[in-house]
Amino acid sequence: MSQVTVQLFASYAEAFGASHLKIALDPGSTVDDLVRCIRSLPAAGSLPASPRVAVNRKFASPDKLIGSGDEIALIPPVAGG
Amino acid sequence: MKRTAVVTRVINPAALIAEVTSVEVGAISVFLGTVRDTNDGRKVTGLDYSAYTSMAESELSGIADEAEARFGVHSLVVEHRVGELSLGEVSVAIVAAHQHREPAIECARFVIDEIKKRVPIWKREHYADGSRAWVDPTRATEATAL
Numbered sequence: 001m002s003q004v005t006v007q008l009f010a011s012y013a014e015a016f017g018a019s020h021l022k023i024a025l026d027p028g029s030t031v032d033d034l035v036r037c038i039r040s041l042p043a044a045g046s047l048p049a050s051p052r053v054a055v056n057r058k059f060a061s062p063d064k065l066i067g068s069g070d071e072i073a074l075i076p077p078v079a080g081g
Numbered sequence: 082m083k084r085t086a087v088v089t090r091v092i093n094p095a096a097l098i099a100e101v102t103s104v105e106v107g108a109i110s111v112f113l114g115t116v117r118d119t120n121d122g123r124k125v126t127g128l129d130y131s132a133y134t135s136m137a138e139s140e141l142s143g144i145a146d147e148a149e150a151r152f153g154v155h156s157l158v159v160e161h162r163v164g165e166l167s168l169g170e171v172s173v174a175i176v177a178a179h180q181h182r183e184p185a186i187e188c189a190r191f192v193i194d195e196i197k198k199r200v201p202i203w204k205r206e207h208y209a210d211g212s213r214a215w216v217d218p219t220r221a222t223e224a225t226a227l
Contacts, residue, residue, distance in 0.1 A: 080173065
């Protein structure tokens, strides 16, 4: 079991009332496992079914393995421009 | 030459044009995104943009690399502003210079389209009644997505 920090922004930070979450993951967990953990939290109701996740500042696929030192962020629908 | 940045100050389009101006180019294409006063039928009084800055800078740089490779532009400068913006202010500027007009215009279009898909920047609208809401383009109606 290891703990990862997940950065939150914009509407997601508002939904959780926090700028980051601490999530406990089993070794060998993937992005998909992380999303399932987050979606089980009480404040996760407004999240889409498959929110985008960035690992080390790049969009990550659901099967990407998460390492202990990774920089992880949950990315709301982008609205730049 | 390529430069991309997420900035908190006012964007000065004239300075960006000066940056790419060269006797080697015959076309400079400029795209400016500006803050408008209505969205989805609601009166907008201002905006604030926030970003996952380190990733936004790396995505912007990656988009510019792709644009340079794809269109062979002589130079490309992209700035996206974050923080509080007033109506009419410039939120994003893309300035692309090429020997010829078509790749310069196509390059600017490619960059804004990619920004809208994958740069982690978020926009919150401020309304006349004092409320604020994050813009979610995935929920936009066909009319507002145009």
